[in-house]
Amino acid sequence: MNAPDAGQRMTPERMIPMGRLHGAFGVRGEVKLESYADPQRAIARYLPWTLRDARGNERLCEGAKVREGGKGLIATLPGIEDRDAADALRGTEILVPRSALPPPAPGEYYWVDLEGLRVANLEGADFGVVSHLFDNGANLVLVARGERERMIPFVQPDFVRGVDFDAGLVTVDWDAEF
Template sequence: MPGHVGSDPAVVVGRIVGAFGVRGWVKASSFTDPVGNVIRYIPWTLRQGDTERRVDVLEGREHGGCVIVRLQGVDTREAAEALKGFEVTVRRSQLPPPAPGEYYRVDLIGLKVTNLNGVEFGEVVDVMETGANDVLVVRGERERLIPFVQGEFVKSVNLAESRMVVDWDPEF
């Protein structure tokens, strides 16, 4: 499966949105906070479908809410335009450790979820971003959508044991 290397999965940190100028620079949307952090996580792996390409970022900067970067081996506008739509991924190990009580979405995928009474709901298969808060997609005998609100619904997260305990009615 593209994107997985043992226990160091690929994390999508941006997307190439087009070419910038005529010398091969690309413009990328960044999913990092702050936006410019995406430039620090090198090398990048550009991914579209089953196609992956490892590239080094030679230089870059923030520009209008995105970043513009010069990638090794991309020297023309045409080469830059050919990358439009590619996801920018990095290995999970390239990211800094999250602050206490914070988690990268990729770290939550695969956690086994039970409620306070020990009822097993299945495992986290996705984390959806909504306006108010993230929502866990938990799949077991059926799919459940559980708001990722620590303290209220999410009572504990144990990455070492790959477990999460939630305060959630099994009928929901």
């Protein structure tokens, strides 16, 4: 996935992934739902959703209902009434407008807002832009892509010294040779 350009980075109507559908649950058209919200059930606060299938086709989904199942979340979607229709949604992304999310707390960031920011170390070496972040279980990792890819632990203030949205810059304490 390419990092967005600076014009896309903070655009309020930018659509961001909030979850994914994982196929049928039962025979009545319910679907298994993976939520990226915290807590997971909070995904229901961001209705309506935009559903994007593997081909990139999008459609608006209003009136979805979410409940907790034994092993995760289950969703009921309007117009999906049987197992075959639910299973056809396997892999479908759930998107919401970035503007639907509440403001992050001071010192916290939405990963999507960091994507596309330039990354430089304390000496001014340019590491490229934030491609994405991921959680390796121990901590978050910022992936910067420039002349090469660098993976930098997103640990403040040890490695990530500052995030300046106005300047479009993440400053890191990281050796340019590493």
